[in-house]
Amino acid sequence: MATWNRNTTVRPTTGAVQYDASIDQGLRSYMLQVYNYMAIGLALTGVAALGVFALATTQDAAGAAAQIGNGIYLTQFGVTLFTTPLKWVLALAPLGIVFWLSFGVHKMDPAKARGLFFLYAALVGASLSTIFLVYTSESIVRVFFITAVSFGGLSLYGYTTKKDLSGMGSFLIMGVIGIFIAMLVNIFLQSSALQFAISIIGVLVFAGLTAYDTQRIKESYYVGDDGAVAGRKAVIGALQLYLDFIMMFQFLLSLLGNRN
Template sequence: MTELRNPHVRTAGARTYDASIDQGLRAYMIKVYNLMAAGLVITALAALGTVALATTSDPSAAVAQLGNGKMLTNIGATLYGSPLRWVVMLAPLALVFFMGFRIERIKPQTAQAIFYAFAALIGVSMSSIFLVYTSASIVQTFFITATAFGALSLYGYTTKRDLTAIGSFLFMGLIGLILAMVVNLFLQSSALQFAVSAIGVLIFAGLTAYDTQKIKEMYYVNDDGAVASRKAIMGALALYLDFINMFQFLLYFLGNRE
């Protein structure tokens, strides 16, 4: 009876509840972005460390030389010129599938360690971009990607529009993009590569907004710590993949070759 006579009691309670949700959601999203940022730092360090071991400026220490003058050490020749490169390229994919199928049954600490291992392997795989593009253009493209990613993720977080239909369309486009990339491994067509890169930028730009909205909607105030952590890790993985792919496709357009 007191609540019926005093509407401010219900209103105050609702405001308190909404505030707690907002605070919890903010902390959850911050954790997602922090995990993603940590993954990007690990990728960058792994890439820089790998290329430092794989290349040399000393001709006496080189075992191979690329057409652009880059000299490779034994590590570089093995990593970039042997079947090992396929192992390095496919190993992250295996970790992603493992996380996707086992995420509900592994501890959050284990899932986080797997995510960081995945980020390190991606860095080793991406180290080859330093053999093709100038360091300045790589850094420039990274900051352009970061700016675009931030704007798109902010849109996904704040928009009231339901992006589910767009996400389904983008997922279909992603499947087509992967097939085109596989075909171009054999064709080596520059025109097809241009089209793939342009479409790839658009697809992962859209997925950045869509994934951000989906991650936000996954938050549930009554989740226990373990469940919330697993959701944050998988959310960080999704955004990390959006960022890395958008960066690589943009590099095709913006990168200056050695």
């Protein structure tokens, strides 16, 4: 692999390739940084989702601005957020930030890249607050832990396997494109059978991407990178794994979540 070759040294006397043990420590620190950023992003997403849901709903029927069924009452903030055009701003704002971060990160200061990633994670959390209107809290927690365990195992496989996973990358990307096209079509069809198929395929595709992206992030490490380059790489790596986790969680929730 290209990155492996960059992170090796050659003994001048024998010409033998030797792996520098210091690279192992550097790689572990780099991957730990990636996972830490991802974990902070997920925590921000959870806090934002719960915070927005708490502000948008109330148990006080007398003081509620609207009721949406199942005994769920909305505050004026909730009505504004969930029933006006502001809901589209909330849905599209994270998309704009992720494109800005993905295409502009190489020109950014690492601190700015981190800040944008954390802002993106918080906005995703705000947009995901609606899942508490659809699914029971118990099933959301259960599916989150199922996703966490699955993600951990898949990422560990991607980190430790000697098998080159690059060949599956193009198929997984085509799978992602196919899933989003099918989701757009199903907005108009409203087919439960198609939604079930999308969720099954989505779980499989993002499970594969978790292993693939982990290996790719590992191989992107280069011992010669300076702090700024390594910091930007860590943010992008965290973003990739964060997206894999969030998408797998949403598809699993669609399959396993109990609706209110």
